[in-house]
Amino acid sequence: MQGAGRYTAFTPLDLPDRTWPGRRIHSAPRWLSTDLRDGNQSLPRPMSPERKLMMFDLLVNTGFKEIEVGFPVASQDDHDFVRLLIERDLIPDDVRITVLTQAREELVRATVDCLRGASRAMIHIYNATSPLFRELVFGLDRAGCRDMAVRATQVMMDRAEHVLGGCDLSYQYSPELFNETEPDFALEVCEAVMDVWQPEAGRGIILNFPTTVERSLPNVFADQIEWLDRHLSRREHVCLSVHPHNDRGTGVAAAELALLAGAERIEGCLFGNGERAGNVCLVTLCMNLFVHGIDPGIDLSDINAVRRTVEECNQMPVHPRHPYAGDLVYTAFSGSHQDAIKKGFDERERLAARAGVPVGELPWRTPYLPVDPKDVGRTYEAVVRVNSQSGKGGVAYVMSAWHGLDLPRGLQADLAARVQAQADAEGGELSPSRIGELFRKEYVYHGAPGEPGGEPVTVTLWVDGACALEGQRDLRAALGPWGIDVRAVHRTAPPLDEPAMTPERAALPRRSPRDVVVYAECTTGGPGGTGTEGVAWGVGIGADAVAAAFSAVRAGSARLAGHTRLRPSRPLPEPRRLAAAG
Ligand SMILES: CC(=O)SCCNC(=O)CCNC(=O)[C@H](O)C(C)(C)COP(=O)(O)OP(=O)(O)OC[C@H]1O[C@@H](n2cnc3c(N)ncnc32)[C@H](O)[C@@H]1OP(=O)(O)O
Ligand SMILES: CC(C)C(=O)C(=O)O
Numbered sequence: 001m002q003g004a005g006r007y008t009a010f011t012p013l014d015l016p017d018r019t020w021p022g023r024r025i026h027s028a029p030r031w032l033s034t035d036l037r038d039g040n041q042s043l044p045r046p047m048s049p050e051r052k053l054m055m056f057d058l059l060v061n062t063g064f065k066e067i068e069v070g071f072p073v074a075s076q077d078d079h080d081f082v083r084l085l086i087e088r089d090l091i092p093d094d095v096r097i098t099v100l101t102q103a104r105e106e107l108v109r110a111t112v113d114c115l116r117g118a119s120r121a122m123i124h125i126y127n128a129t130s131p132l133f134r135e136l137v138f139g140l141d142r143a144g145c146r147d148m149a150v151r152a153t154q155v156m157m158d159r160a161e162h163v164l165g166g167c168d169l170s171y172q173y174s175p176e177l178f179n180e181t182e183p184d185f186a187l188e189v190c191e192a193v194m195d196v197w198q199p200e201a202g203r204g205i206i207l208n209f210p211t212t213v214e215r216s217l218p219n220v221f222a223d224q225i226e227w228l229d230r231h232l233s234r235r236e237h238v239c240l241s242v243h244p245h246n247d248r249g250t251g252v253a254a255a256e257l258a259l260l261a262g263a264e265r266i267e268g269c270l271f272g273n274g275e276r277a278g279n280v281c282l283v284t285l286c287m288n289l290f291v292h293g294i295d296p297g298i299d300l301s302d303i304n305a306v307r308r309t310v311e312e313c314n315q316m317p318v319h320p321r322h323p324y325a326g327d328l329v330y331t332a333f334s335g336s337h338q339d340a341i342k343k344g345f346d347e348r349e350r351l352a353a354r355a356g357v358p359v360g361e362l363p364w365r366t367p368y369l370p371v372d373p374k375d376v377g378r379t380y381e382a383v384v385r386v387n388s389q390s391g392k393g394g395v396a397y398v399m400s401a402w403h404g405l406d407l408p409r410g411l412q413a414d415l416a417a418r419v420q421a422q423a424d425a426e427g428g429e430l431s432p433s434r435i436g437e438l439f440r441k442e443y444v445y446h447g448a449p450g451e452p453g454g455e456p457v458t459v460t461l462w463v464d465g466a467c468a469l470e471g472q473r474d475l476r477a478a479l480g481p482w483g484i485d486v487r488a489v490h491r492t493a494p495p496l497d498e499p500a501m502t503p504e505r506a507a508l509p510r511r512s513p514r515d516v517v518v519y520a521e522c523t524t525g526g527p528g529g530t531g532t533e534g535v536a537w538g539v540g541i542g543a544d545a546v547a548a549a550f551s552a553v554r555a556g557s558a559r560l561a562g563h564t565r566l567r568p569s570r571p572l573p574e575p576r577r578l579a580a581a582g
């Protein structure tokens, strides 16, 4: 690719004695949502007042305590929304709204005025401090740039004293483009701002350090934050906040490494909305903590509802592969993934049964799924979807989870081959209903009950263990006189009343409890036969094990005889009708 020579790598800070790489995160930081400000200002169609209110309610309901609600001097809508929140008393007592303004005197005054009547609020002032902005945008030297911030802080305090009496007012200052600012200058400006605000116990200050345009590796940002953490004065009264953007796609990493390096607060947007490639995604950050065993303090237990609301407010879809929330992030199409997931689910049930606890209480340990979909209100059904990349594990999962049939291993492989051929032919995904249909047409016999005729066969039978077992002992005796050599009888799953059937598993819809399902692996030759002429599977569903076994053997025998299609069979038990996957 031509043109790389026009760019230069970011020069890292020299911090050889950095300590953040050895640290761990033990608790959630303070969160600020800037969906209604940074998120909103980046939308092609900024939110209407109704959409803003919907977003505000969502943020409050999920647990955000600091919400940047707008840039009141930017537009009448922004101004009116802040007024609406205050005048209609819509701000819960434990929530602090924040409003942003540039460091320009008249804008600062108007911003303070907009908060009249608020009982609790925060003013957030910013000015860019990087060399490029000092030179290009402001035409100012360092001192001039520092004085902008100092003057704006003073003007804000003076005005607030006049118009915000009785308001519990907090203050936040951001050196915009911090990541591109010389650290000593960023420090100088922040110290000067603190000299005006005079932070002290009960009257702290938030110093917020943005990667306004992300340019470096996240470890470089972490070094910058650790350096500040060491050098800021009045540190106990400073809340060290970060505001990562995602231009390099490493906003989440930058935020997390910044936490290691001393940051105590993170600003971002839900699902990473925000300028250009977005602000850091707060959902991802919260969930990353959650899967490390740390309560993020934000309730994402119905992540689909959160997503739907955000999509409606922003008029922008969330990507199907967005971490934790995308349509496809709890879904495996590929065979080996599906196999491992199924084994993980099976083991969970065994362990839960052994421990006598609901599966939902077990520590989460399932291959390929970093989080239990149920913890975020998602379901298990979409975990496995079948196409030409799938294998027997996935097909077996679908047959079990959707149709309540626990197929023996050989039948899983046999069905999987047919499913794969069909998926290859169609070039797409096979729904659980289609797979059930294929299974029914291929294997299930349900013609008139009766004894099998034709060649003698040798069979191995699997009786669906979730059904009544009466008759199992008699199978050999019942089938023998008809030239059927029953080599072995197995059960496919523990019966419903055994503890392995946890409440969750038992709740899966299954066939009528009166029905017995028998799977027959048939080979040619009666008693003493060699069974070398091929294997065919048949499935019988009947009122008792003997009837079902006859049917299964008839189906398998027909297939052995080369009848590729069985007589029409009774439909499988209704597959579950699910709402949209996930
Ligand atoms: C990184 C961020 O997300 S910062 C937030 C960005 N958000 C927004 O800008 C949305 C809201 N902004 C607006 O509606 C408008 O920009 C307003 C109302 C604030 C100002 O509008 P205008 O006065 O027309 O100025 P304009 O939008 O062109 O901004 C450029 C001016 O702001 C100045 N400026 C930019 N940032 C700052 C700052 N933080 N402090 C002081 N002045 C600043 C520039 O130097 C420039 O001044 P100049 O006209 O003297 O050269
Ligand atoms: C206003 C500041 C904090 C900002 O949004 C940024 O620098 O990205």
Ligand SMILES: [Mg+2]
Pocket: 038, 210, 212, 243, 245, 275, 279
């Ligand atoms: Mg920003």
